[in-house]
Structure formats: C-alpha cells, structure tokens
Amino acid sequence: MTLGAHDLQLFAPVLILLGSAAVAVTADLFAEKIERGALPFISLGGTVAAAISLLSLWGRNEEAFGGALRIDGLAIVMGLAACAATALSVLMSASYVRSAGVDFGEYYGLMLTAAAGAVILAQANDLMSVFLGIEIMSIAVYCLTGITRDREKSTEAAMKYFIMGAFSTGFLLFGIALLYGAVVTTGGADGILQSPSQSALLRLDALARVPANTPLLVAGLALFLVGAAFKIGAVPFHAWTPDAYEGAPAPVTGFMAGVVKAGVFAVLLRTAMVSFPSPGIDVEPASTWSGALAFVAAATMVVGNVCALAQTNLKRLLAYSSIGHSGVILVGVVVASESQNPAPAAAVLFYVLAYVIMTAGSFGLISLLAREGGELENLSQFSGLAARRPAAAAAMTLFMASLAGIPPTAGFMGKFLIFREAINNREFLWLAITGIAASIVSAYYYLKIVVAMYMRDPEKGEEFPRGDDRWGAILGLALASIATVALGLCPAKVIDWCTAAIQSVN
Amino acid sequence: MLTLHNCLLLSALLFATGVFGVIARRNVLIVLMSIELMLNGVNVAFVSFAKFYPGSSLAPAGHVFVLLTMAVAAAEAAVGLAIVIAWFRNRKTTDTDDMRSLRW
Numbered sequence: 001m002t003l004g005a006h007d008l009q010l011f012a013p014v015l016i017l018l019g020s021a022a023v024a025v026t027a028d029l030f031a032e033k034i035e036r037g038a039l040p041f042i043s044l045g046g047t048v049a050a051a052i053s054l055l056s057l058w059g060r061n062e063e064a065f066g067g068a069l070r071i072d073g074l075a076i077v078m079g080l081a082a083c084a085a086t087a088l089s090v091l092m093s094a095s096y097v098r099s100a101g102v103d104f105g106e107y108y109g110l111m112l113t114a115a116a117g118a119v120i121l122a123q124a125n126d127l128m129s130v131f132l133g134i135e136i137m138s139i140a141v142y143c144l145t146g147i148t149r150d151r152e153k154s155t156e157a158a159m160k161y162f163i164m165g166a167f168s169t170g171f172l173l174f175g176i177a178l179l180y181g182a183v184v185t186t187g188g189a190d191g192i193l194q195s196p197s198q199s200a201l202l203r204l205d206a207l208a209r210v211p212a213n214t215p216l217l218v219a220g221l222a223l224f225l226v227g228a229a230f231k232i233g234a235v236p237f238h239a240w241t242p243d244a245y246e247g248a249p250a251p252v253t254g255f256m257a258g259v260v261k262a263g264v265f266a267v268l269l270r271t272a273m274v275s276f277p278s279p280g281i282d283v284e285p286a287s288t289w290s291g292a293l294a295f296v297a298a299a300t301m302v303v304g305n306v307c308a309l310a311q312t313n314l315k316r317l318l319a320y321s322s323i324g325h326s327g328v329i330l331v332g333v334v335v336a337s338e339s340q341n342p343a344p345a346a347a348v349l350f351y352v353l354a355y356v357i358m359t360a361g362s363f364g365l366i367s368l369l370a371r372e373g374g375e376l377e378n379l380s381q382f383s384g385l386a387a388r389r390p391a392a393a394a395a396m397t398l399f400m401a402s403l404a405g406i407p408p409t410a411g412f413m414g415k416f417l418i419f420r421e422a423i424n425n426r427e428f429l430w431l432a433i434t435g436i437a438a439s440i441v442s443a444y445y446y447l448k449i450v451v452a453m454y455m456r457d458p459e460k461g462e463e464f465p466r467g468d469d470r471w472g473a474i475l476g477l478a479l480a481s482i483a484t485v486a487l488g489l490c491p492a493k494v495i496d497w498c499t500a501a502i503q504s505v506n
Numbered sequence: 507m508l509t510l511h512n513c514l515l516l517s518a519l520l521f522a523t524g525v526f527g528v529i530a531r532r533n534v535l536i537v538l539m540s541i542e543l544m545l546n547g548v549n550v551a552f553v554s555f556a557k558f559y560p561g562s563s564l565a566p567a568g569h570v571f572v573l574l575t576m577a578v579a580a581a582e583a584a585v586g587l588a589i590v591i592a593w594f595r596n597r598k599t600t601d602t603d604d605m606r607s608l609r610w
Contacts, residue, residue, distance in 0.1 A: 128571060135578045139585050146589050155593040156605050162589050163537055163602075166582055167528050170544035173575065174521055177551040180568060184555045185510075201567045243608040 003065070010057065010064035010071045013050040013079060014116045014123075020046025021112035028105025036103050040094040040472060043108040044087060047115065051083040054119070061504050063125065067203055070125035073501025074273075077349045078122035078266035085258030085356045086115040091476030092364035093251040095469070099372055100249060102147050110147075111255060114140035118263035125274075126202040127176045130267050134172065134231065137263055138165050141256045145248040151374075157247020164230065164240035172227025178220030182210045207275035221289060224271075225296075231264045232326045235299040242307075245319030250375055253315060254363025257322050258356035265329055265352055269345055272337035273505055290337045294431055297334055300327030301438040308445050312379050317445060318362060321403060324442060325355055331431050332418040339425060345505075346498035347417035353494070354402070354410035354487050361480030362399040365392060368473040371465040382449065384458030392464075393453045395477050402484045404446040405439050410487035415439060417495070513554030520547030534593075534600045538586050545579045 008015070024042050031038070054076050061072045069075075089111065097103040117137025124130045142165060146158025183206045200206060210217050226237065233241035245253045276289055304323030311317035332348035339345075369376045369392065376382065386393035402411035415435075422432035458464075487494060520543060527540025549572045556568025590600065597604055 128567075128574065131571075132574065132578070135582070139581055142585055142589065146592055149592040150596070152596040153607050155589065155596050156607050158589045159534070159593045160605060160608070162586050163528070163534075163541075166538075166541045166586065167525075167544075169582070170521070170524065170541060170548065173545065173548045174551065177517075177548050177555065177571075180571070181514075181551065181555040184559050184568070202571075247608050 006062075007064040010060070010062060010069065012053045013057075013083075014119050016046055016050040016053055017112050017116035017119065020049075021109040021116070024112065025105045025109040031105075036098075036105075039103065039105055039108050040090055043090045043112055046112055047083050047087045047090065050115075050119070051080055051087070054079045054083065059504075064123075067200065068126050068129045069120070069123040071123055073504035074266060074270060074345075074349070075119075075123040077498060077501045078262050078269075078352065079119040081262040081349075081353050081356045082115050082118035082122065082259050084353070085255060085262065085360055086111060088357070088360035088364065088476045088480055089251050089255035089258075091472040091479075092254060092360065092367045094472035096249065096251050096367040096370055096473070097147075099370070100148050102249075107144070107147055110140045110144050114144065114255070114259055118259045118266075121263035122266040124267060124270070125204055127179060127204070128202050130204075131173060131176055133263065133267075135169065137260065138169070138231070141252075141260065144252045144256070145244055147252065148249050151247075153247040154249065155247075157244045160240055160247075161244040168227045168230030168237065170227075171223050171230070175220045175223030175225070175227055178216050179207060179224060180220075182214050182216035182220055183207065185216065186210050186214055204271060204275045208277060221276075222292075225289070225292070228264055228268055229296060232261055232268075232330075233300075233323045234296050234326055234330060235303045235323070238300070238303070238323045241323055242316045242319040245322070246313060246315045246377075250315065250363050250366040250370060253318075254360045254367070257318075257359045257363070261322075261326065261329070262352055262356060265333065265348065268330075268333050269336060269348055270505070272333055273345065273502075276337060290334045293330060293334045293337075294428065297327050297330035298431055298434045300324070300330060301435050302327075305438040305442040305445075308442065311445070313377050314366065314379055314382065314449065315363075315375075315377055317379070317449075318359075318403075321442065321445070322359065324438060325403070327438070328415060328418055328435055329355070331422055331428070331435055334431065335418075335421045335425050335428055338427065339421070342499050342502040344418070344421040344425075345502040346495060347414070347421050349498040349501060350417055350487075350491070350495055351414035353498075354414040354484075357480050357483045357487070358399050358402040358409075358411055361477060361484065362396065362403065364473055364476050364480060365396050365399070368392065368470055368477065369465060376464075379449065379452055380459060382452045383456035385453040385464060388458065388464045392477075395481050396453060397450050398481055398484055400446040400449055402488070404443045406443070408485070408488040410484045410491075413488050413491045510554055510558040513558075514551060517547050517550035517554065520544075520550060523547075532602050534590050534602055537602065538583065538590070541586075542579060542583065545575055549575055 057071050063070050114137045117133050121133035124133050142162045145161050146155045148154040183201050230237040301324050304320050308317050308320035336345040402409035405412045405415040419432045422428045524540045524544030528537050552568040552572045
C-alpha cells in the first residue's frame with residue numbers, strides 16, 4: 001500500500017476540517033480582540049468547504065488508505081450530518097462565546113477537530129479507524145464541555161463526561177482487541193486472510209468471515225457494543241448524559257448531541273451491514289446482536305422519555321429526550337441489521353439528519369436567549385416568552401413539535417419511517433409499539449414547554465435579553481427552522497437520496 | 507508458560523483491576539490511573555494476539571495498534587489532567603463524591 005494522491009483526494013473533507021481548525025487556532029495567536037470576529041467565518045467556511053468536497057465524492061464508492069476508510073453513500077450522508085451540526089453550532093456559538101468570554105481560536109479549533117473525527121467515523125472501514133475516529137471526536141468534545149472553565153457546572157460536567165467517556169473507551173478498545181483476536185485465531189489458520197496487506201485483519205468485513213460461535217467474537221462484540229452504547233447514551237449506560245448536557249455551554253450541547261450521534265451511529269450501521277450481514281436465516285451472531293440491541297433500544301426509549309417527564313431544567317429535559325431519540329435510532333439499526341432491504345437503514349440516515357437539525361435548533365435557541373451571567377435554563381424562566389419574543393417562541397415550538405414527532409415536521413417523518421420499517425418486520429412489532437407509546441408520553445413534556453411559553457405570565461423581573469444583534473444565532477435558527485419544515489413537508493427526495501446512499505454500501 | 511491463554515488471562519486481570527479502580531476509588535487521580543491500567547490491559551491482549559498469530563508470518567497490525575493506543579492514551583491523560591485542574595480550581599477537591607452541582 002502506498003499513499004497516493006487518490007487517497008488524499010478521498011480524505012479531502014477531513015483534511016479541510018483539520019486545516020481550518022489549525023487556521024482558527026493560529027489566527028487567534030496573531031489576532032487582536034476585535035479581529036476574533038473573523039473566527040466564526042473561518043470555521044463556517046471550512047465546514048461548508050468540507051461539506052462540498054464530501055458531496056463531490058458522491059458516487060465514487062472507493063476505498064482509501066488500503067481499505068482503512070471507505071467513501072460511499074453512508075459515509076457521505078453521515079459526514080454531511082456532522083458538517084450540518086457543526087455549521088449550525090458555529091452560527092449559534094458566535095455571540096454566545098463572546099459574551100461568555102471564551103471566544104478563543106481553540107473553541108472553534110476543537111469544534112472542527114471533533115467534526116473531523118465524526119467524518120472519519122462515518123468513513124471508518126476498519127477497527128483502527130473506528131477507534132481513532134471516536135477518540136479524535138471525544139477528546140475534543142471533553143475539552144469543549146469544560147471550555148467555560150470558571151463555571152463550576154461546566155468543569156464538573158467535563159470531569160464526569162471525561163471519566164465516563166474514557167472508561168467506555170476502555171471497553172470499546174478491549175472489544176476491538178478481542179474482535180481482532182477472533183479474526184487472527186480463526187482466519188489466519190484457515191488461510192482465508194493470507195492477504196499481502198496486514199491491515200486486512202482489522203477490516204470490518206473480515207469479521208463476517210469469522211465462524212459465528214467463536215467465543216472471542218461474541219465477547220468482543222459485546223464489549224464493543226457496551227463502548228458504543230456509552231457514547232450514544234443508551235440505557236443502561238446513559239447516566240453521564242444529563243450531567244454533561246446540562247453543564248456544557250448550550251451551543252456545545254447542541255453540537256455534541258448531533259455530531260457524536262452522527263459519528264457513532266454511522267459506525268453501528270456499517271457494522272450491522274458489513275460485519276454482521278443477515279443472510280435471511282438465523283445466524284447466531286447476527287441474531288444475538290440484534291436481539292440484545294433490541295432490548296437496549298426499547299429500554300432507552302422508555303427510560304429516556306419517562307425520566308424527562310420530571311425535569312424542570314430545560315437542558316436536562318432535552319438531555320433525557322436525546323436519550324429517547326437514541327433509542328428510536330437504535331430501533332432503526334436493529335431492523336436494518338435484520339433486513340436485506342435498504343429502507344430501514346435509509347430511515348436511520350434520514351432520522352439522524354432530522355435529529356441533528358432539530359437538536360441544533362433547540363439548543364441554539366437556549367444560546368440565543370443566554371445573557372452575560374448565564375443561560376435561561378429553568379422551565380419557569382421561559383414563561384411568557386411568546387408575548388415578549390414571539391419569533392423565538394414560535395421557533396422553539398417548531399423544534400419541540402419536531403422532537404415530539406408531530407406532523408408536518410422532520411421529526412414526524414423520521415419516526416414514521418423507522419416505525420413503519422419496524423412494523424413491516426413482524427419480529428420487531430413490539431419495538432414499534434413501545435416506541436410509539438414512548439413518543440406519546442414524550443409529547444407531554446415537549447408541550448409543557450410550549451404551554452409555559454404561550455400560556456403563563458413571565459416571572460417577576462424576568463427580562464428576556466434582546467438578541468437582535470446576534471445575527472449568527474438568528475441565521476442558524478432560521479436555517480434550522482426551514483430545514484425542519486422542509487424535511488417534514490417534502491421528504492421524498494431526501495429519502496430517495498438516503499436509499500441510494502445505502503445501496504452503495506456493499 | 508507463555509501461551510495465548512495465559513497472556514489473555516493477564517490482559518483480562520489488568521483490565522479488571524482497572525475497572526475495579528474506576529468504580530471503587532473516590533480520588534479522581536486514582537480513577538485516571540485506573541483508566542490507564544484498563545488501556546494497558548488491552549495492549550497486552552493486542553500484543554499477544556499478534557504474537558500467537560497462526561499464519562505464516564507475524565501479524566503486525568496488533569503491534570501497530572498498541573502504538574496508536576499509547577499515543578491516544580497520552581492525549582487522553584493530558585486532557586484529563588487539564589480537566590482535573592480546572593475542576594480543582596473551582597471546587598478545591600479531588601474527591602469524586604464532591605461532584606454534586608449536577609444531579610437529577
């Protein structure tokens with residue numbers, strides 16, 4: 001294997017993101033306070049350029065770096081989801097970080113680095129790139145969580161997130177080691193894998209050739225899934241999620257909710273399709289993997305949505321709601337791993353796109369309403385928002401409706417697609433019923449926010465900060481609102497596009 | 507005896523010691539060290555799989571993975587200690603039981 005121009009061309013999106021991260025960090029060294037205003041533009045430019053270069057790779061379906069990365073439709077759509085989350089978060093951040101006094105180049109540099117990690121994850125085709133992508137993304141996000149380092153909540157959230165994240169990385173890595181061992185001990189002996197390239201031993205599709213009942217494979221897969229479940233906040237490994245989401249600055253919360261999920265779900269989906277393809281019969285690893293994941297998905301939907309009911313802090317409430325959404329996406333992954341048909345996997349892609357946009361929107365609104373001293377977090381602080389700031393309240397209502405899955409929004413379409421596939425696959429009917437019940441429960445707490453904004457009087461002395469000069473956040477919210485409605489009203493084109501993306505994965 | 511079985515046993519023991527440390531110890535610094543121990547347990551597993559590769563040649567992918575793991579562990583430790591310092595400046599403690607400003 002030699003490193004050629006071909007590899008670098010396929011790797012261009014990641015290089016662009018990392019390059020603009022470096023530019024943002026170095027520009028800050030030479031910039032006076034006033035020139036820091038250029039940093040969001042640099043980051044936004046880098047993200048958009050990366051998205052365009054991803055789009056330009058559409059239809060290539062090639063491998064780079066001797067098979068370590070694979071650029072196909074799945075990689076492009078998930079990479080675009082990560083870029084969309086990054087672009088929206090940069091827009092929402094600009095004024096927020098200035099008023100919080102953390103508008104360093106490092107802030108944007110870390111954001112772009114985390115985005116690069118997520119794009120690597122979307123393309124990861126062997127276990128080594130999976131590990132490196134997850135670490136590049138996670139380490140940057142740990143730092144971002146604690147970026148407001150004089151706020152106790154922020155540093156505590158970073159501490160908790162770091163400990164749980166590094167702990168889960170240990171499990172993920174042990175799982176990877178055992179999966180590697182399963183390939184080495186079985187594949188090597190049979191001579192299936194006597195290929196000239198040693199990296200073939202780590203490829204995701206090498207796992208498909210390991211005999212189903214190899215103990216190392218089963219143990220490795222279990223540990224791998226534990227690690228991945230930590231990262232997406234799936235029950236029973238979700239305990240860090242509310243703390244990290246509440247303590248992190250609002251634009252960072254929106255960013256990590258979207259980008260981390262896009263990256264890790266890309267890996268889960270690719271593993272489901274490439275490493276453990278279901279040949280339509282009950283093969284042991286495929287059915288154990290989807291059986292275990294199905295229970296995790298059901299528990300995640302129920303626990304996330306039920307715990308959210310009792311929350312009075314908006315960021316914490318949205319954290320539990322994000323756990324619930326992880327559960328819904330997991331339902332899609334489970335159904336996709338049991339199906340030959342591209343529709344369930346395409347539904348997962350659609351849902352991740354929708355989720356990224358509506359989450360960035362709802363946390364963007366919290367960023368817009370933040371002021372010098374802190375954020376509006378308590379539900380009661382949102383009382384009467386509609387009378388004072390009607391546009392903000394309307395946007396929030398739209399995002400809440402979308403998260404709850406009320407038509408005609410992106411969230412409704414996403415849930416509809418995933419649950420339709422679950423119902424079509426008779427085996428997972430119970431998952432669809434659980435999910436729909438959990439969604440109905442979730443409507444209660446989303447509507448609670450809307451009721452507070454529209455039907456309550458403002459608390460005494462509550463002044464909603466005017467955000468008219470926060471052009472970045474306003475533009476970001478406008479884009480997120482338009483995308484939420486557009487994906488809900490005319491999803492056909494995006495669905496076709498997601499289906500084509502899935503068909504390009506062999 | 508240096509067999510694959512024994513090497514994996516050592517790896518699992520190291521990993522389990524690390525897991526126990528993360529769960530049972532209350533000092534953040536010891537928790538960080540335990541996480542390093544977990545990663546080192548994994549490294550032993552990688553190296554032993556590479557050594558006992560039954561094919562015709564070595565399986566250096568395992569060795570390479572260990573080098574990457576060590577680099578990543580170093581990056582993780584740097585960030586982890588920085589976060590500990592930031593938290594310590596706010597709270598003046600390294601006891602995980604004192605992480606109480608975020609709950610429920």
